[in-house]
Amino acid sequence: MLRSPTDNSAMRRSATVRTSVGFVVVALLCLVIADIQVTTVAPWRELGRLLTGLVTPDFSNPAAIGTALLRTVAFAFVGVALGASAGFLLALIFHLRVVRTLCAFVRAIHELFWALIFLQFFGLHPLTGVLAIALPYAGVFAKVYSEILDEADPLPMQVLPAGTGLISGFLFARVPDAWPHLVSYTAYRLECGLRSSAVLGFVGMPTLGFALQSSFAQGYYSEVGALLLVFFVLIATLRLWVRPWLVPLYVAVSPFLLGTGLPIMWGNVARFFTEDIVPAPLRHGEGWAALWQWFSDLLLHEALPGVWTTVVLTQIALVGTGLIALLAFPLISRHFTSRPGSVLGHVALVVARSTPEYLLAYVLLQLWGPSMLPAIVALALHNGGIIGHLIGRRSNEITLRPDAAHGLDRYAYEMVPRLYGPFLAFLFYRWEIIMRETAILGILGIATLGFYVDSAIQELRFDRALVLIVITALLNIGVDSLARTLRRRLRLRHMVNCEP
Amino acid sequence: MFKDTLRKLTLALTLIAPVAAAEPLVFTAIPDQDETKLRERFQKVADYLAEELDTEVRFVPVKSYAAAVTAFRNNQVQLAWFGGLSGVQARQLVPGSEALAQGVEDAQFRTYFIAHESTGLEPSDHLPEAMKGMTFTFGSKGSTSGRLMPEYYIRQQFDAAPEDVFSRVGFSGNHSRTIDLVESGTYQTGALNFAVWESEVAAGNVDTDAVQVIWETPSYADYQWTIRGDVDERFGEGFKERVREALVGMDDPELLASFPREGFIPASNDDYQGILETARALDLID
Numbered sequence: 001m002l003r004s005p006t007d008n009s010a011m012r013r014s015a016t017v018r019t020s021v022g023f024v025v026v027a028l029l030c031l032v033i034a035d036i037q038v039t040t041v042a043p044w045r046e047l048g049r050l051l052t053g054l055v056t057p058d059f060s061n062p063a064a065i066g067t068a069l070l071r072t073v074a075f076a077f078v079g080v081a082l083g084a085s086a087g088f089l090l091a092l093i094f095h096l097r098v099v100r101t102l103c104a105f106v107r108a109i110h111e112l113f114w115a116l117i118f119l120q121f122f123g124l125h126p127l128t129g130v131l132a133i134a135l136p137y138a139g140v141f142a143k144v145y146s147e148i149l150d151e152a153d154p155l156p157m158q159v160l161p162a163g164t165g166l167i168s169g170f171l172f173a174r175v176p177d178a179w180p181h182l183v184s185y186t187a188y189r190l191e192c193g194l195r196s197s198a199v200l201g202f203v204g205m206p207t208l209g210f211a212l213q214s215s216f217a218q219g220y221y222s223e224v225g226a227l228l229l230v231f232f233v234l235i236a237t238l239r240l241w242v243r244p245w246l247v248p249l250y251v252a253v254s255p256f257l258l259g260t261g262l263p264i265m266w267g268n269v270a271r272f273f274t275e276d277i278v279p280a281p282l283r284h285g286e287g288w289a290a291l292w293q294w295f296s297d298l299l300l301h302e303a304l305p306g307v308w309t310t311v312v313l314t315q316i317a318l319v320g321t322g323l324i325a326l327l328a329f330p331l332i333s334r335h336f337t338s339r340p341g342s343v344l345g346h347v348a349l350v351v352a353r354s355t356p357e358y359l360l361a362y363v364l365l366q367l368w369g370p371s372m373l374p375a376i377v378a379l380a381l382h383n384g385g386i387i388g389h390l391i392g393r394r395s396n397e398i399t400l401r402p403d404a405a406h407g408l409d410r411y412a413y414e415m416v417p418r419l420y421g422p423f424l425a426f427l428f429y430r431w432e433i434i435m436r437e438t439a440i441l442g443i444l445g446i447a448t449l450g451f452y453v454d455s456a457i458q459e460l461r462f463d464r465a466l467v468l469i470v471i472t473a474l475l476n477i478g479v480d481s482l483a484r485t486l487r488r489r490l491r492l493r494h495m496v497n498c499e500p
Numbered sequence: 501m502f503k504d505t506l507r508k509l510t511l512a513l514t515l516i517a518p519v520a521a522a523e524p525l526v527f528t529a530i531p532d533q534d535e536t537k538l539r540e541r542f543q544k545v546a547d548y549l550a551e552e553l554d555t556e557v558r559f560v561p562v563k564s565y566a567a568a569v570t571a572f573r574n575n576q577v578q579l580a581w582f583g584g585l586s587g588v589q590a591r592q593l594v595p596g597s598e599a600l601a602q603g604v605e606d607a608q609f610r611t612y613f614i615a616h617e618s619t620g621l622e623p624s625d626h627l628p629e630a631m632k633g634m635t636f637t638f639g640s641k642g643s644t645s646g647r648l649m650p651e652y653y654i655r656q657q658f659d660a661a662p663e664d665v666f667s668r669v670g671f672s673g674n675h676s677r678t679i680d681l682v683e684s685g686t687y688q689t690g691a692l693n694f695a696v697w698e699s700e701v702a703a704g705n706v707d708t709d710a711v712q713v714i715w716e717t718p719s720y721a722d723y724q725w726t727i728r729g730d731v732d733e734r735f736g737e738g739f740k741e742r743v744r745e746a747l748v749g750m751d752d753p754e755l756l757a758s759f760p761r762e763g764f765i766p767a768s769n770d771d772y773q774g775i776l777e778t779a780r781a782l783d784l785i786d
Binding site for chain 2: 460
């Protein structure tokens with residue numbers, strides 16, 4: 001049967017609505033079973049103390065803050081530079097299935113999990129932090145670079161004279177057209193790298209997170225305030241101090257600023273792969289039956305409960321992210337705010353998106369006590385800030401009729417319907433990211449997969465930790481492909497630069 | 501090839517590190533308390549040991565109990581101040597390593613169970629039934645006095661796993677934090693190292709109207725200094741014994757008070773057999 005194009009688009013719109021309602025219903029159901037209690041007796045007093053700390057920052061130890069900042073920047077530069085170089089090379093052979101699978105796998109594992117793995121054999125050496133960033137980033141870079149290169153105009157390639165070498169053809173005909181996109185995406189990942197680098201401090205790297213956790217655990221809120229402010233300024237002024245001509249200098253100098261850590265013993269690497277991660281029953285020669293028992297115990301008592309909590313938390317956080325994004329984008333949209341208002345809006349969104357979820361969740365957990373609530377709020381604020389920023393920017397590209405409605409009508413009948421497609425595309429894109437973060441938040445004590453991974457590591461059972469990490473990665477890959485299917489079904493345009 | 505690349509990369513990274521003249525003795529400690537306190541205490545210990553042993557001594561802080569054990573196992577540190585459980589884990593992973601010395605108090609260590617005043621729980625000679633259904637926090641997942649022993653006695657008293665006894669079970673991270681969380685009411689009850697409690701109370705850092713001790717466990721062996729078996733080859737014959745003598749000979753009252761311990765006495769691996777068996781019973785160790 002033939003349908004007219006309008007029919008088709010109406011069908012699609014109703015499919016979009018159905019999908020959205022479906023997600024909201026699932027989130028509400030999850031909310032019913034989720035544990036979202038505030039357990040502290042005086043949560044507002046703690047929050048007040050933190051805010052007091054933020055307005056009375058303690059810069060009395062500039063050397064310590066400066067070192068932490070320097071290390072954060074150095075780890076980010078080295079990690080992202082290595083990741084980008086490796087990613088670029090991998091992008092050239094990204095059509096190979098094995099490369100695609102490998103990249104999907106390494107990027108499905110969070111930087112903190114990589115750090116926890118490398119810590120086992122490199123120990124507290126800078127290499128641990130550098131590789132923890134470089135490896136998953138290489139996977140991401142490979143995918144995005146290859147997409148950017150694929151979308152480059154094919155014409156220059158076709159008009160090359162016969163006999164042009166592969167490499168010169170690539171460099172002179174493919175790269176120039178894609179170059180601006182490559183640069184802007186790499187710059188965005190550098191910002192992510194700074195966040196990752198800061199968070200690596202929580203597992204022992206000498207970056208901001210290390211100092212922040214120490215100050216927080218002891219209730220030195222003014223020190224916390226100073227560290228947070230410095231970090232916000234670092235991210236907000238990124239464009240000012242990262243100039244194209246300065247980047248080679250930064251990359252060249254950074255390896256010298258990572259600190260020394262402890263020497264690496266190479267025997268430990270071999271031991272990790274040949275002993276530590278071999279399942280205990282095999283290591284002790286107890287046979288396959290014991291292995292199956294070991295594995296099913298792990299699956300039943302740790303993996304499945306972990307997966308369940310991770311999914312529940314992710315679904316609530318996803319819808320929360322959507323809500324925050326829809327509420328926040330008018331803050332920076334010229335259709336809703338005047339110039340000074342939008343400056344404030346920009347500041348709010350920069351703070352929301354430059355604070356890593358992990359850090360935000362850590363802070364909120366201290367304030368409200370252990371439940372899913374701090375994690376939900378942290379994930380929704382951070383990711384909502386990012387998506388709000390993106391659709392806010394997009395809304396500024398829209399030109400309205402002079403007689404267009406104002407206020408709430410403009411919001412509900414004009415802007416939201418027009419922006420809903422890109423909004424959903426961004427949201428589905430972040431679904432996998434939210435899930436990856438949800439899993440990692442378990443390290444803070446919420447019973448998602450990260451909690452069980454952390455427990456296994458605390459018990460020095462790397463065989464169990466590795467199985468749980470692989471399960472986490474598979475879950476992420478599954479959600480990612482589900483999101484892609486939904487995007488395709490709803491015909492949401494696929495965007496390479498899906499991130500700010 | 502991958503390994504080769506890694507090796508080159510590390511070489512590049514290590515080349516830029518200032519190379520010390522002689523190999524320093526590096527040690528670490530489990531992060532069982534506030535970091536500032538630990539840094540202060542162990543910096544003093546480093547200075548003391550450097551003088552006694554006439555060698556460079558460096559303290560490295562870590563973020564978790566497991567990280568301390570891993571650094572020891574990886575030979576990135578040669579000496580460590582472990583808890584009972586982390587020491588047992590470390591010595592199991594590094595054949596030839598030895599418990600050198602323990603605090604006088606560590607031979608008779610105890611865990612205190614504490615409760616917020618709003619619970620109405622009072623000191624008693626066993627874990628009160630009324631704790632069932634309340635919220636409870638351990639210290640670190642790898643702690644002896646904050647996890648292993650309290651879990652053991654909870655299971656013994658209630659014949660059930662902590663998750664089934666309490667409505668919510670948390671891991672505060674360290675003993676100081678456990679006091680904070682129970683004092684503020686975030687958790688109704690908790691369990692911690694008795695020595696940390698005593699010293700925090702003596703220092704006036706605890707609001708004893710808000711939180712009090714409701715039960716203490718029987719005694720067990722806890723903290724100890726553990727050293728790798730290969731230090732004699734590395735630092736010269738008799739080095740291990742010299743470290744033991746230096747530790748046992750520590751008599752600076754200020755330094756001892758920072759632990760807080762009366763003094764140190766020699767210890768052996770056998771002192772911790774009971775801890776090993778308890779850890780096995782709770783399936784915390786293979």
